[in-house]
Amino acid sequence: MTKRHIIPIVYIIFLLLPIYWLIAMSFKTTGEILSGFSLFPQTWTFDNYRTIFTDPTWYGGYINSIIYVSINSVISVAVALPAAYAFSRYRFLGDKQLFFWLLTNRMAPAAVFALPFFQLYSAVGLFDTHLAVALAHCLFNIPLAVWILEGFMGGVPKELDETAYVDGYSFPRFFVTIFLPTVKAGVGVTAFFCFMFSWVELLLAKTLTAIAAKPIAATMTKTASSAGYELGLLAAAGTLTIIPGAIVIYFVRNYIARGFALGRV
């Protein structure tokens, strides 16, 4: 360890402090939280977690979130794969314009779309379904998926495609048996990013659901306002929302840096 390692260490401590506080709060009773300051829980309680795991409105929120996030990741990656291949390998009429138009949707403020989205998905009868949220999140996840995958595919030499065609591979067979395994790191990272951005988004998810598909994040805001200030419960629910992200990031740990660079390193 040298002197310069102090910088990342201090930074990581700064990152972990609010997370520690959230976790510590989740093990305290409401009485202890409101009675004053304590660095560690004085009397450990699991009641907050027990409430979440036994009350369907709580754990249902997690299930809903995981369902629409998974549907969204599958759709986004599936449609982005051929598109990214086209962008990385071919020139076609309007390709640059189309690529930029896709990116503009990544730039659109969600607040702008909240109300029209509600009307659109009500009109097609999808309001309060998991599919509605999954499709709505495609707005920003598909452009991102195309962007990342295009970066990864651009790094694969074109000779690979040409050799395969000379060897008599048909396009679908080449794509599935040769090309996909070559860019599988990129596919994994892309799926991770779709998962991540769908998991953390709340405004659209909340607008498009009422009861049946309500995400966990919305359950939390409702509880915070209706049941007064149940900080312990809120902290426990918050702590549990960190876990799925921590699990999926483990699988792509060696590629996240490249993924954040959108495959362009």
Next chain:
Amino acid sequence: MKTENQKAWFFVLPVLLLVAFNALIPMMTVVNYSVQETFGNNVFFWQGLDWFQQLMRSERFHAALGRQFLFTGIILAIEIPLGVIIALAMPRKGFWVPVCLVTMALPMLIPWNVVGAMWNIFTLPDIGLLGYFMNHVLGISYNMTQSPFAAWVTIIVMDVWHWTSLVVLLSYAGLVSIPEAYYQAAKIDGASSWSVFRFIQLPKMKQVLTIAILLRFMDSFNIYTEPFVLTGGGPGNSTTLLSIDLVKIALGQFDLGPAAAMSLIYFAITLLVSWLFYTLMTRNDTR
């Protein structure tokens, strides 16, 4: 070189249809609202460009826009240099690399309202860790529900906490792509660490840093959930950023016309700035 192939359109068709469904229909709805007035019951009157003209003169809009640019400017000025500094100081190989990367990515994986709630709990004056430390250990009066300055400092620190890692990870990805031979050559030439940074590391990071600025600009300009949960736009209107004001007008007051006009101007600004960055970025794209 890429080959010309118009059939490639079939490959992008599914993407085009899905995104168009989500983008064009809502966008047309917004355009529709922006030129009409409604008194409820789905009765609309043609209003022309009145809303746009009103908005251009509205002090409330100017104030929200000003706060938005201030916020985005401050967080870019902090996060970009800080991210680069941290990335430079990080180990390049060994056991600690994945540990660092995963812990650093953690804040970005937390739902945005939880980020807001978490910082709310963290900064409560008498029972939050930071709030207690500031008020009772350092003796600095700190309460963001009362002081606009404290509220601003808090949303900025929260955003730095939330997103600096993005800059770190991007810069780090750029740094590890530099071949070891470059450093050895610099060593032989007796280059100072400043010139190593200036002539080897910075050029390599140029492209990833452009991506970082682009992403941070877009996302911070559109920020809604975190500051809304943390401060609710208060105290007063001091932290009412553009999105928060927009949602207040659209869903709070149900003034659909002005809200839609505001949305379009808002979107146009994001688009313009992002287009500038994108052009810069693709110009440097060597592939």
